[in-house]
Amino acid sequence: MKFLCLPGAYGSAKNFRVQLGPLASELERRGLASFVYSQGTHEVEPPAGWEDYFGTRPLYRFLDTRQGDNFDNLRRIRYVPHSMNAEDAMRMFQDCGGEGEDWHQQVWRDALDGVMKTVDENPEVDAIIGYSEGAMVGASLVVEEAEQEKRTGRKRRIKFAVFISGAPPLKFEGKDRIVAQLVDEAGVVIDIPTFHIFGCDDAFLSSAVALFNVCEPSKATLYDHGLGHIVPRDAENVRMLGDIFEELLPKIASEHENRREAGMACLGDGMNGCEVEGTTSQPSTDFT
Secondary structure, three states, X not given: OEEEEEOOOOEOHHHHHHHOHHHHHHHHHOOOOEEEEOOOOEEEOOOOOOOOOOOOOOEEEOOOOOOOOOOHHHHHHHXXXXXXXXXXXXXXXXXXXXXXXXXXXXXXXXXXXXXXXXXXXXXXXXXXXXXXXXXXXXXXXXXXXXHHHHHHOOOOOOOEEEEEOOOOOEEEEOOOEEEEOOHHHHOOOEOOOEEEEEOXXXXXXXXXXXXXXXXXXXXXXXXEOOOOOOOOOOXXXXXXXXXXXXXXXXXXXXXXXXXXXXXXXXHHOOOOOOOOOOOOOOOOOOOO
């Protein structure tokens, strides 16, 4: 399986290669995966007070924030009371625009189109690993692929997604807003197998939980590394994550191949009563 790796805000392909290095090396050593690294197209300066936190310059974001960071208030989610559920927490801080501010919809469209272009330029990519902002973009990519397949017949490329300290996918609302897709409003919007990696000490835990909640529960796996808003790099977590990937990836590959063969059989049979997606005749794999 070949992963497209999407870094967080104020990251870069170079820095994410270092962040993900121990886990990527472990998966490569086990013969499970290979990796291609991408980054946002908008060069940015880190926030004041965080100049030395994000690593070697230059730094990038997928989102063009030159006209003001439309998503800045989401960072305040760290102060949400622990008693509030993930969806209510996201709703408190998802006011992504005001009257007369419609520029951000184009910002988001450009970001998503850029990542889809990267997928098209790497024909072997069939999975994603996203961290923080990269996970939000990756989740939105999965949803966009499913919508494009319905609209245009464009085949979906991503069959497995790994989200590290992520956030739920975004969608357009009205003419000038972007909002998170939340399970109590949109239901399950990601139907492929997913693996969610986050820590119980993550200041943005609510957003990671909200992402998990919009993924198909029978195909979603959770791993709590016990730390904060980071990519786990210590030996024990890397070993345990390697074990989980070693169990998950063959199942995902097998299910994908079974569906492909079932689809070809249906075509050969003239679609004689076949339903490839969502039928009881398909193998049911529990990824939990």
